[in-house]
Amino acid sequence: MTFKPKLASWAMALALCSTAASAQTLVYCSEGSPEGFDPALYTSGTTFDASSHPIYNRLTQFKVGTTEVIPGLAESWEVSEDGKTITFNLRKGVKFHNNDMFTPTRDFNAEDVIFSFDRQGNEDNPYYTVSGGTWEYFGGMSMPDLIESIEAPDEYTVVFNLTRPEAPMIANMAMDFASIVSKEYADAMLEAGTPEMVNQAPIGTGPFTFQAYQKDAVIRYLRNDDYWGDKAKAEALIFAITPDASVRYQKVQAGECHVTAYPNPADIQAMKDNPDIVVMEQEGLNVGYLAYNTLMAPYDNAKVRKALNMAIDKQAIIDVVFQGSGQIAKNPIPPTMWSYNDAVVDDPYDPEGARAMLEAEGVSDLKMKIWAMPVQRPYNPNARRMAELMQEDFAKIGVEVEIVSYEWGEYLSRSRALDRDGAVLLGWTGDNGDPDNFLAVLLGCDGLENSNRANWCHQPFEDLIQKAKVLGTQAERQPLYEEAQVIFKDQAPWATIAHSVVYMAMRPEVDGYIVHPLGGHIFDQVGLK
């Protein structure tokens, strides 16, 4: 079933698209199909590109091109002294979209905010199980433990009572899962017996209104002329779903689409040389790493880990595996993130020194396993090749490496075991631009047997990140995270490998596109010259 809008809207869209103005229709060749249009139900960037960015807003939002948090549907907010109460003051006069099943009778208000979160955490909410709701992100960001209650003292004020102070909460409110849906629409659909329409025919407050989705082919949006913020520049936005990267390249070249993402690394040079294509690039908000099991000998010795890190020729990895579209990582957080400590000095590539260090620690004839992921990720486009390069590097210092791999689901679950044999290649893409989202999730003691693949629970580091979590301002938190990165480098639970570089290819007439460090593709301020 494809949602079918009114004929009037079709006629309108056609009129828009077929005037010369196709100048005003922006076509984006996207890499895949959205799983649905309710961002809280899903976790993939492809789905967020098609749902949360064009259709919805959140209480706070990330300023495009930065990880800075700015007001969204909340005009302002206050955090209580103890950090456990956050009061959001909501924007007035914000209109929800309409479609042929629903016309809103009221503006956005506190009821919508409470509903948007309540349905994700309250089993008694009728929407809790609609569309097979699993609310992965809400759970993944620990919201059920963190949010004690949400209250609305009046129509335009919402108070979040937390179980503990949590500085990243304001940034969390800008994440896709926190998109605000219309309670009135949800109620209407429930009454009509079609609650799944909230996911299939979305109604939001965002810069574009959803028009139609033809599965695996095309998504169409029209500009929301009642938008509360800066109106979108393009009158119509079309996502032409094109899974193959070479074909996307051909389509931009042929003018069948204006913008595309995820080009093949091998095509980037040719694209840069092509006068009909403009290539933009930015470091991705991610990190690829090799995590030792710090609970197992000899990897429980920081000097051994350090020696192994010194044996890895990272530049060769950037050249071969990333084909140049990456940069060497020295910290566990990417350079685009606030609190990145540029003063940290990376372990030098020094096989001789590494061999000597291992000998000094009494380690000889070491045999180790390196786990290579079976899938491609932005932070690691070819884990098998990366593991092979490391195998050669380690052979030079007398360490024999066996490469192992499992099916992706198996890989993820087995690599969490505390008694895991071997070092694991994995990585992370940031969710909310907050250092806590890397340092606490990937290296904190709470992440043991889960996302902390190094099984590293180091008290001095843990104290710093826990302290930083509860402090109010970025200025107060920054020095703690900087110090944590120094400890991390000294203790070397991982070999930090690379941050990928994100490329976007577009036609020269595209105006105003900004590569967003959080990875989303956002088109409201993009026009055509």
Next chain:
Amino acid sequence: MLKYLAARLLTFVPTFVGVTLISFAFIRVLPGDPIIVMAGERGLTEERYAELSAQFGFDRPIHIQFWEYFTGVLQGDLGQSFVTKRPVWDEFFTLFPATLELSICAMIFAVVLGLPAGVIAAVNRGKFFDRALMSTALVGYSMPIFWWALLLIIVFSGNLQWTPVSGRIDLLYYFPNASGFMLYDALASGQSGAFKSAVRHLLLPTIVLGTIPLAVIARQTRSAMLEVLGEDYIRTARAKGLPPFRINGIHALRNALIPVITVIGLSVGTLLAGAILTETIFSWPGIGKWMVDSIFRRDYPVVQGGLLLIAVMVMVVNLTVDVLYGVINPKIRKR
């Protein structure tokens, strides 16, 4: 004939049960847990795992899961995709017309060119035409679909700009995709140029998907024709002085058709397998890509439902082929 049809239909029942069981078992035999895959690098707690497991019904014994699935299938309920949360049935019928349209066009392309090519090659056995056609067929058969598709795109869409790169119709056209068959919908929309655009979009995918069946049909037609051309009744026909067109086109070809139809029937499977790559490259919203994505995501309901529906389709095609044998050769239906 009816008795023959009924006997063929009866064999459907055990095959159907078997296919349901195999499609159910297949995806579960593959390593990889859908819940862990869904959680990705983030991971999830044991409590959350248990909760989701219960929600998806994985906490019940496997035979009960199968029984519920099987009774659901009998009532026309194939379940709901874990990923898109939509009924498998809806997804299938949204996407299937695109695959069917492309497959039909590819098959027409393969038959229309393959049959005459095979006949011409057989009649000119050992001569230039024969060698040229059969070498071309061999190349066509051995060509990797992926490479062939990209080559055509680069030449015809990139360099010459004769055909669009991918998609089903120009994005300018916007009308309800009511039947799912773009050619029909474009015509029915009444928008000028829409039908032409749909045809232009079909050209390259049709050629790519039809190339292997074309090669197979041409080779099969040639060898079947050669066999028939050596028969006594053909010699008699020649002796009677019948024109070559009547001999080759009617007497020989009709008898050579049985193995060719078998090959055409079997090609349906090839078309579906080829559709996976063709659909991915040409951004064609069909069931091939849908199935592959679902296997990677371990989307159990989609994989088992999709496999079942595809298997039923292949069974129906085979049944049709069997019936066609009877039509072409009455001796078969009397056996």
